[in-house]
Amino acid sequence: MNYYKPAAALLAAALAAPLGALAAPVVGLDPTGTGTYTTYADLWTNITDTAVVTGFVPGAIVGPGGIAPYVTELHTQTVIGTMSNSNLGAIVTPPGLNTSFELTKVVRFEELVTSQNATTATFGLAPSQSAAMDVDPTRAGVQNFAVFFDQITPGGPSQAVPGNGVDTVRCYGTGVTGGAANGCGGGAGDPDGDGIMILSGHLVFNVASFTASGAVGTGSFDTRFVIDYVDPAYLDIVTGSVFIDKFTGTTNVPSFFTPTSMWDGATPTTVPFLKVDSSQSFAVPEPGTVAIIGLGLAGLALSKRRKLNAPC
Structure with missing residues (x-):
């Protein structure tokens, strides 16, 4: 049995x-890294978000008479633009965000193509996640999602701008993009903008769809993560209180951004770029x-x- x-x-x-049935806590942020939280928000909205999909077969038929359901890979890079607190009904974006410091999110996970025809595909949660998707191997289990804090050096460029050239996201994680050999030396307070990981978690829910019309496509998604690690010097999240970190939004092709390198060092070639308009909310269960x-x-x-x- x-x-x-x-x-x-x-x-x-x-x-x-549904998150409508869940309580909405506020998450505290301290840009100084001293545990003195100055901003509390329950919604983070992105200003940039570029995604790359690999292993997807456009127009494939999934199901009887077609190919079996198959797994694709999605990884994204995002910059937080604004923060709001629904309890106050106000925008509470902290001073200095994206001028003296920035918050960057990276996500990498496998999606199961559950149905597909010539124009439309739907995606769900794969049975398991490959360790190759791990963005934080220092934590238990596969961590599909992480947030990094960057102290932007006065007069220096952002390291989290999805685009081409020297500002392409490159200094995150423990892969080929990390370390002094790639100009990501680190140091107290992150003076060179290489990114301090302040949160990570694993994927627990994913529902998405995408429809193509010629060279243009649109889609939507609902992706949720359980938070496993928080650096209390930067984020005020009581252990176990924030249960779900949820991304919602829409996607479109072609993207506004075409980075030469993704956050993990991957060099996209023939895979599609997606522009992802999304926001991030936090919830605890009733x-x-x-x-x-x-x-x-x-x-x-x-x-x-x-x-x-x-x-x-």
């Missing part, structure tokens, strides 16, 4: 719950959702125990 499915269904129900999550986790633990104790 398979004990996994009921538990997994409980977890899926909790994670897929008590009823917490109970469902608890049951789901208990069920998963029980199923694993039973599987281990099952006779060979």
Whole structure:
């Protein structure tokens, strides 16, 4: 007997719950890195967001008579532009954002193409995420999402501008773009703009669609992450309180940005670029959702125990 499915269904129900039914906390930010939070917001809106898709087959037929559902890869780079606090009903963007410092988000994960025809494709959550997608290998499990704080050197360029040339995102993560060999030396307060990781998490929910019309395409997405790591010197998020970090938005092709290099050092060639207009919100589960999550986790633990104790 398979004990996994009921538990997994409980977890899926909790994670897929509409965020309208969830409480909306505010997240504190301290640009000085001293834990003195000066801005509290529950919505971050992007000013730039470039995405690259690999492994996608335009016009492929998925399902009976066509190719089987298949996995694609998506990775993006984003600069936070504004912050707002719904409790105050006001924009609370901190002074100095994108002039003296910047916040950059990077996302990399696998999507399952669940259906597709000549013009439209829908995407869901792949059964598992490859370790190759890990943007923060120092944490447990695959971390598909991270936020970096950049102290922009006075008179120096931003390191997070999606575009061509010296300002292309290049100094994030632990891959080929990190380290002094690539001009990303680091240091106290991040004086050279190479980025300090202040948050990371893993993907738990993804629903997206995309429709092409000639050389132009449009789409929408809902992507959610559980936060696993927070640097309290920069962000005020009580452990376990912020359960979901959600991206929502729309995509279009062609993109306004064509970077020569992505944040992880990848050099895009024939893969499509997407312009992604999105925002990021934070949520915690209501008590009823917490109970469902608890049951789901208990069920998963029980199923694993039973599987281990099952006779060979």
